[in-house]
Amino acid sequence: MKEIKKYVSAYFEDEEDLLSGVKKLKEENVHVIDAFTPFPVHGLDKVLGIRRSYLPRVGFIGGAFGALFGFFFQAWVFTEGYPMDIGGKPDLAIPSFIPVTFECTVLFAAFAMVFAFLFRSKLGLGAENKIYDLRITNDRFVVVAGYEEGKSESVKGKMEEVGATIIEVKE
Numbered sequence: 001m002k003e004i005k006k007y008v009s010a011y012f013e014d015e016e017d018l019l020s021g022v023k024k025l026k027e028e029n030v031h032v033i034d035a036f037t038p039f040p041v042h043g044l045d046k047v048l049g050i051r052r053s054y055l056p057r058v059g060f061i062g063g064a065f066g067a068l069f070g071f072f073f074q075a076w077v078f079t080e081g082y083p084m085d086i087g088g089k090p091d092l093a094i095p096s097f098i099p100v101t102f103e104c105t106v107l108f109a110a111f112a113m114v115f116a117f118l119f120r121s122k123l124g125l126g127a128e129n130k131i132y133d134l135r136i137t138n139d140r141f142v143v144v145a146g147y148e149e150g151k152s153e154s155v156k157g158k159m160e161e162v163g164a165t166i167i168e169v170k171e
Contacts, residue, residue: 018143065108132170
């Protein structure tokens with residue numbers, strides 16, 4: 001994805017105004033880069049066209065791998081690697097493997113989701129993320145829209161039409 005150098009940031013009063021504003025901007029073919037909110041807004045992801053996350057699938061695959069690893073490692077240790085006769089218990093005592101298998105499932109799923117999130121979000125070491133406006137992280141509802149050369153006034157006018165209170169053009 002190419003870096004956007006020219007954009008318009010528009011501030012809205014509440015989430016209903018933001019949601020209806022983004023819908024109208026999308027209908028008018030304005031290139032909406034992103035929307036920033038102080039709390040999750042129901043339906044905003046669908047309006048922005050954001051696809052469902054793959055993190056649950058990654059977590060499931062990591063957890064399944066962790067469960068298999070934990071179970072088979074214990075099975076190997078207690079039958080081949082270091083078998084011990086403890087109170088007449090069989091070497092492959094599956095019920096005693098459940099706690100470690102569960103913990104390995106949780107551990108591997110958590111690490112898989114953390115690394116997948118960091119990789120997908122490009123938040124690894126040395127990441128340079130674009131900060132569109134310092135006030136975005138405050139209690140603001142903000143829409144950031146990119147524009148082509150010479151079309152800033154058109155985008156600014158459309159932002160005013162949809163009910164934005166503060167509109168700033170940045171280059």
